Amino acid sequence: xxxxxxxxxxxxxxxxxxxxxxxxxxxxxxxxxxxxxxxxxxxxxxxxxxxxxxxxxxxxxxxxxxxxxxxxxxxxxxxxxxxxxxxxxxxxxxxxxxxxxxxxxxxxxxxxxxxxxxxxxxxxxxxxxxxxxxxxxxxxxxxxxxxxxxxxxxxxxxxxxxxxxxxxxxxxxxxxxxxxxxxxxxxxxxxxxxxxxxxxxxxxxxxxxxxxxxxxxxxxxxxxxxxxxxxxxxxxxxxxxxxxxxxxxxxxxxxxxxxxxxxxxxxxxxxxxxxxxxxxxxxxxxxxxxxxxxxxxxxxxxxxxxxxxxxxxxxxxxxxxxxxxxxxxxxxxxxxxxxxxxxxxxxxxxxxxxxxxxxxxxxxxxxxxxxxxxxxxxxxxxxxxxxxxxxxxxxxxxxxxxxxxxxxxxxxxxxxxxxxxxxxxxxxxxxxxxxxxxxxxxxxxxxxxxxxxxxxxxxxxxxxxxxxxxxxxxxxxxxxxxxxxxxxxxxxxxxxxxxxxxxxxxxxxxxxxxxxxxxxxxxxxxxxxxxxxxxxxxxxxxxxxxxxxxxxxxxxxxxxxxxxxxxxxxxxxxxxxxxxxxxxxxxxxxxxxxx
Amino acid sequence: xxxxxxxxxxxxxxxxxxxxxxxxxxxxxxxxxxxxxxxxxxxxxxxxxxxxxxxxxxxxxxxxxxxxxxxxxxxxxxxxxxxxxxxxxxxxxxxxxxxxxxxxxxxxxxxxxxxxxxxxxxxxxxxxxxxxxxxxxxxxxxxxxxxxxxxxxxxxxxxxxxxxxxxxxxxxxxxxxxxxxxxxxxxxxxxxxxxxxxxxxxxxxxxxxxxxxxxxxxxxxxxxxxxxxxxxxxxxxxxxxxxxxxxxxxxxxxxxxxxxxxxxxxxxxxxxxxxxxxxxxxxxxxxxxxxxxxxxxxxxxxxxxxxxxxxxxxxxxxxxxxxxxxxxxxxxx
Numbered sequence: 001x002x003x004x005x006x007x008x009x010x011x012x013x014x015x016x017x018x019x020x021x022x023x024x025x026x027x028x029x030x031x032x033x034x035x036x037x038x039x040x041x042x043x044x045x046x047x048x049x050x051x052x053x054x055x056x057x058x059x060x061x062x063x064x065x066x067x068x069x070x071x072x073x074x075x076x077x078x079x080x081x082x083x084x085x086x087x088x089x090x091x092x093x094x095x096x097x098x099x100x101x102x103x104x105x106x107x108x109x110x111x112x113x114x115x116x117x118x119x120x121x122x123x124x125x126x127x128x129x130x131x132x133x134x135x136x137x138x139x140x141x142x143x144x145x146x147x148x149x150x151x152x153x154x155x156x157x158x159x160x161x162x163x164x165x166x167x168x169x170x171x172x173x174x175x176x177x178x179x180x181x182x183x184x185x186x187x188x189x190x191x192x193x194x195x196x197x198x199x200x201x202x203x204x205x206x207x208x209x210x211x212x213x214x215x216x217x218x219x220x221x222x223x224x225x226x227x228x229x230x231x232x233x234x235x236x237x238x239x240x241x242x243x244x245x246x247x248x249x250x251x252x253x254x255x256x257x258x259x260x261x262x263x264x265x266x267x268x269x270x271x272x273x274x275x276x277x278x279x280x281x282x283x284x285x286x287x288x289x290x291x292x293x294x295x296x297x298x299x300x301x302x303x304x305x306x307x308x309x310x311x312x313x314x315x316x317x318x319x320x321x322x323x324x325x326x327x328x329x330x331x332x333x334x335x336x337x338x339x340x341x342x343x344x345x346x347x348x349x350x351x352x353x354x355x356x357x358x359x360x361x362x363x364x365x366x367x368x369x370x371x372x373x374x375x376x377x378x379x380x381x382x383x384x385x386x387x388x389x390x391x392x393x394x395x396x397x398x399x400x401x402x403x404x405x406x407x408x409x410x411x412x413x414x415x416x417x418x419x420x421x422x423x424x425x426x427x428x429x430x431x432x433x434x435x436x437x438x439x440x441x442x443x444x445x446x447x448x449x450x451x452x453x454x455x456x457x458x459x460x461x462x463x464x465x466x467x468x469x470x471x472x473x474x475x476x477x478x479x480x481x482x483x484x485x486x487x488x489x490x491x492x493x494x495x496x497x498x499x500x501x502x503x504x505x506x507x508x509x510x511x512x513x514x515x516x517x518x519x520x521x522x523x524x525x526x527x528x529x530x531x532x533x534x535x536x537x538x539x540x541x542x543x544x545x546x547x548x549x550x551x552x553x554x555x556x557x558x559x560x561x562x563x564x565x566x567x568x569x570x571x572x573x574x575x576x577x578x579x580x581x582x583x584x585x586x587x588x589x590x591x592x593x594x595x
Numbered sequence: 596x597x598x599x600x601x602x603x604x605x606x607x608x609x610x611x612x613x614x615x616x617x618x619x620x621x622x623x624x625x626x627x628x629x630x631x632x633x634x635x636x637x638x639x640x641x642x643x644x645x646x647x648x649x650x651x652x653x654x655x656x657x658x659x660x661x662x663x664x665x666x667x668x669x670x671x672x673x674x675x676x677x678x679x680x681x682x683x684x685x686x687x688x689x690x691x692x693x694x695x696x697x698x699x700x701x702x703x704x705x706x707x708x709x710x711x712x713x714x715x716x717x718x719x720x721x722x723x724x725x726x727x728x729x730x731x732x733x734x735x736x737x738x739x740x741x742x743x744x745x746x747x748x749x750x751x752x753x754x755x756x757x758x759x760x761x762x763x764x765x766x767x768x769x770x771x772x773x774x775x776x777x778x779x780x781x782x783x784x785x786x787x788x789x790x791x792x793x794x795x796x797x798x799x800x801x802x803x804x805x806x807x808x809x810x811x812x813x814x815x816x817x818x819x820x821x822x823x824x825x826x827x828x829x830x831x832x833x834x835x836x837x838x839x840x841x842x843x844x845x846x847x848x849x850x851x852x853x854x855x856x857x858x859x860x861x862x863x864x865x866x867x868x869x870x871x872x873x874x875x876x877x878x879x880x881x882x883x884x885x886x887x888x889x890x891x892x893x894x895x896x897x898x899x900x901x902x903x904x905x906x907x908x909x910x911x912x913x914x915x916x917x918x919x920x921x922x923x924x925x926x927x928x
Contacts, residue, residue: 262871
């Protein structure tokens with residue numbers, strides 16, 4: 001798209017757009033193949049009897065990877081093209097970060113009956129494949145079977161499934177499961193399993209299924225969403241409107257391209273140029289670059305539920321002590337971290353309690369004010385001093401030391417090349433060392449940084465405290481992440497503590513006894529938010545007292561679309577903050593060609 | 596003489612073995628394993644850890660955890676059989692990935708090196724011809740300047756102004772999408788336009804050194820007795836310049852030219868990354884980013900083998916071009 005040849009193509013496309021806008025374009029019926037020569041061409045911007053005007057327009061969305069290598073098997077080990085998937089396979093449901101509610105995709109309804117321990121999923125009547133055949137409940141069952149084969153997490157909550165007719169599937173729950181957890185699990189799955197294509201994998205080995213690269217050459221890619229896959233190469237993946245899509249009226253343009261761009265800088269330049277691309281799904285962009293974008297580039301900030309925090313090694317001589325961890329939390333000024341690293345796209349945790357920022361008031365309710373916020377915008381050095389002195393540390397020559405003269409500090413591991421994380425690490429270490437800790441920043445390549453934690457070869461370091469994605473909006477996931485830390489194999493050595501009974505200071509001045517892991521697991525089994533709330537509050541209270549991690553900062557994902565030739569979702573639209581705008585807005589008819 | 600050629604030929608597999616061994620060892624000193632990056636990607640995408648483990652487990656058939664000696668022997672046998680293994684990150688045979696990429700890199704390198712040589716020789720000859728003139732002084736300064744600026748600086752500047760700024764040239768890819776990859780004029784033009792900026796960036800810096808070399812050689816030859824004799828014989832300036840001076844000044848640069856092609860092949864890594872140009876360097880970086888051992892080793896090896904072959908060809912053909920060089924008596928370079 002950036003090159004002049006492609007520019008030429010783009011210009012042609014523009015002129016085609018203009019021409020078609022004047023002359024009118026084929027309606028949906030023509031695209032469905034049921035109009036043939038008899039279709040009339042309506043005037044631009046007017047609806048036909050059969051559907052809306054469909055323009056011969058092209059939408060170009062920048063993609064950071066080489067599209068030739070990407071494929072459609074969501075269960076595969078690698079090279080799965082998640083952006084490609086969102087164009088051709090419909091979601092079961094989506095989560096709106098703006099409204100904190102689920103929105104239906106290919107599902108008509110989902111009903112969780114905790115008494116019977118089952119969930120009933122009803123597919124839309126008009127949910128079909130692009131060849132016109134119905135998407136059936138048994139195909140959903142096949143998808144679940146394949147997911148079980150590869151050990152998908154949804155099977156942590158299911159014991160089986162059965163169909164009830166062609167469009168209803170009943171999921172048997174494995175005990176009590178909070179409906180939100182099931183919805184978050186389903187929210188990450190797309191309707192991609194077609195009996196004719198995927199049936200062959202039912203009896204195949206797990207390994208074969210994981211290594212199957214579904215490029216569409218041998219096994220056709222049937223679409224259940226807005227577009228059909230046409231072809232792809234190293235430069236782009238090309239898609240055409242799917243007239244069989246259940247909301248086909250929402251899609252008023254013919255072509256969608258995922259253009260392969262080498263990296264962020266290329267995408268920035270393309271957006272600055274203002275003509276080459278119409279969107280960039282997920283693109284970290286510093287403020288000074290955003291300022292260079294033309295006015296028609298729209299930045300959409302979607303909460304990432306992911307962010308910078310601190311992980312401790314709980315077997316460490318210093319950081320294994322609660323007082324030291326709390327002192328660290330008191331000293332760190334979270335607002336200053338945000339100010340240094342990007343206040344436009346980052347925000348601090350109001351309370352370091354393991355729950356995502358901006359969800360805390362909802363979950364903590366009346367208890368919110370009882371929590372210690374450790375000074376969101378202040379370095380509370382007095383409190384930190386008191387805690388360290390209580391723990392037997394003294395300040396000698398400006399540095400805190402234990403009885404043997406050992407300073408509190410060491411290597412502070414941080415991933416190299418993550419620029420915003422580097423800034424945050426520098427801020428944190430500067431604050432801590434100014435107070436009297438003795439840290440040295442040690443940047444490691446991502447692989448090595450991860451390995452350092454999983455091998456418990458650290459005292460304290462930078463680590464994301466929210467696991468990321470929509471699921472992090474539900475407290476179970478981030479709280480469990482911090483206690484168990486499956487991603488580093490429990491290298492923070494908190495698992496034995498999480499599994500054992502703990503007595504900590506309670507909110508009412510007394511003591512509280514709980515087994516942290518059990519408390520968190522209880523959240524997952526409650527039928528409603530109200531039932532889950534007491535467990536969330538206990539788990540969050542424990543988290544903010546014992547600090548398995550320190551919750552510091554969360555951030556927005558930056559997604560870009562354009563509004564010169566294309567419409568955008570209104571600021572107050574529930575679709576505004578749904579991942580990801582260049583796909584979901586098309587699904588909902590909020591991103592259309594202006595004509 | 597035959598022994599000389601045989602000795603030279605026999606050195607090739609030995610050199611390749613040494614390079615393959617060195618590459619094999621060095622790459623395994625990199626921190627992290629081949630799947631660490633993949634693990635992090637999957638985790639960040641929200642794939643649960645159990646599933647991540649299962650997915651990575653399924654890839655273990657490439658045996659990155661097998662004993663090092665077994666991996667080494669398997670790799671070396673594969674190399675000499677032309678089998679470079681399968682890319683961990685892309686899932687395709689490394690040989691086919693590199694075969695797809697190599698033509699683009701060769702196109703960039705050969706075109707830019709030839710251009711660099713021709714332009715450099717012409718400028719150098721003129722500098723020598725007008726030695727001491729303002730042109731000579733100006734062009735010598737310019738040559739030193741372009742020599743001292745890394746090529747990727749030119750690449751970034753050209754990309755910024757001519758591609759992003761003016762839109763005169765494409766900023767990435769080897770050809771426009773949608774034009775069929777055939778020997779058509781349209782395709783050829785597209786390839787040239789897409790290759791223009793990388794080639795220009797890679798050419799500019801080399802022109803300086805070539806021009807200065809040519810200038811030095813020419814001035815040296817201009818002072819030779821046989822040139823004086825030619826002048827005394829009344830031969831035309833043109834004949835003296837081409838037959839006597841240029842020919843003898845270019846000869847020493849011939850070996851350098853072939854070697855340069857080999858060296859510059861490795862220099863395209865940054866260039867291809869800047870222009871998102873899918874050549875050998877592009878895949879080398881992709882391999883490094885994902886700790887894809889087979890892809891990394893394959894790319895390194897192809898670049899090295901090309902250099903070895905270039906040296907061999909230069910060595911073998913030099914004596915034909917300049918009969919004064921006696922094969923077998925000198926093992927220069």
